[in-house]
Amino acid sequence: MSLTKRDWQSITLSAVLLAVAACLPLTGDAYMLSIGITIAMYAVLATSWALFSGPTHYISLATAAFFGLGTYTTAIGIENGLNYWVTLPIAAILGAVLAALVGLATLRLSGVYFVIFTLGLAELVRQVVTWGQNVSGQKGLYVLTDITEVHIYWQLLVLAAIVYLTGWAIGRSRLGFALRIIGDDEEVARHSGINTSRAKILLFMVSGATAAVVGSMLAPRYIYIEPALAFTPMLSFLVVIMALLGGTGRLWGPLVGVIPFTLLWEAISASFPNQTTLLLGLSFLVIVYLLPRGFVGLIESGKRKMREREAFA
């Protein structure tokens, strides 16, 4: 596998951007850092979501299930004396296993059934955990560590780098090519010799494991977690909206959606705390109608127009 000049340029640019982002805590501004964590968290979630949903067009609303699974893995692990760092790989494995099970059960289904199933799954897991906590007599769990906000932020940045590298490697691999073919025409994919279920399940596992690790990393931030917080369906919807706003056609697409939307969402939550769900729905409609291919689509059609104009001039 040889790297072209353009590849090196993208890698260098990404590394510089990451280094700049890593300097954010140096400003010493707690509010900035808190927004930085939110952006980093959604950037990882939306990018890993798009790794699977971008090429296959399967909309998963199960992000909250994986996220919550990770959060609870870390909380329960720490309660039982495990080291925080040990809980991260456990969460990744559990997330991948859950994704594989969901994938085996549902990825043979076509689009809309998959959407409903994933939404149902997230609710089911939340209800089961709630029930489990009621039986054990606790409402929630304490996650007491010496991990600070700055640590969480840096961990998320490292995870983001891993996700981008993984996505980039998949894009260059046979698996990535197979997924593009599946997204274009699953019938052709099958008749070309692609094991379509296997390809989809593998990618869904990557996506699920990543979301679980994000949940683990965020657990110390919450200090006290309960099902309604860890498994909030709002999270699944926000991830989808942000990824679609950015555009799923490119690896960097979701990031372009995450940054403005997180800032907008901060403003909305601060000014209209009681109307967030309504405004979330409205922004969903606006994005789907006005920007069906997200900012990526907008940028690319802009580029094409520029080229055409140059060709005529």
Add this chain to the structure above:
Amino acid sequence: MTTGPTVLSLRGATKRFGGLVAVNDMDFDVTEHEVLGLIGPNGSGKSTTLNLISGALKPTEGTISLRGTPISHLSAADIARRGIARTFQLVRLLPSMTVLENVRAGAVFGHRRRWGAEADAHALRMLALVGLDRRANAHVGELTYIDTKRVELARVLASEPKVLLLDEWLAGLNPTELEEGITLIKRLRDEGRTIILVEHVMDAIRSLCDRCVVMSTGLKIAEGTPEQVLSDPEVIRAYLGDDDA
């Protein structure tokens, strides 16, 4: 005229959709380097037979074997990997990709699997074979109808199949294109490929097929050289009705 070794054989292949028997107890063999025409009136079960072979549908009964190994229980993907590749009655291309990428799909995932520069070079060779190498970087949306068919054919060829299934590959072409199309398939035939083609164009059947299997309402009603079957009274009756026989 069975000369070479048998590549593909159907024994009692049957497909029922509820009460409808679309393919009824089909038996036939295809030998190496042979071009077999699967013909018959509309709705006689030709495409369904092709779908059974390619794994798009599972037979209700009977077996289909590739070089003696049963394949009828396998998925379409596994069958493709074992070396049976097909085109579709309504051309199916990958709309977001270039011509070259479309063909690369066959080269990367088919019977013989390639990757990287080797896959690209092979895909280009296949495009040259169908006469489309100059348009390798075109987007598939820019192509004329026959060129989309060429891309699909190149994609199928790129997997180096042992058996090639062409589902009405010549349908919908204008007279000039038809001539080009027949020449192209003749070239594949001369290369010694094993081909099953479902076809309505009589000129193509006469000039391309070594042997024909004629179907009517799911049954095989005749088998033989194109001259033999096309003069068979029962075949004429199936195509034109009782009055003309």
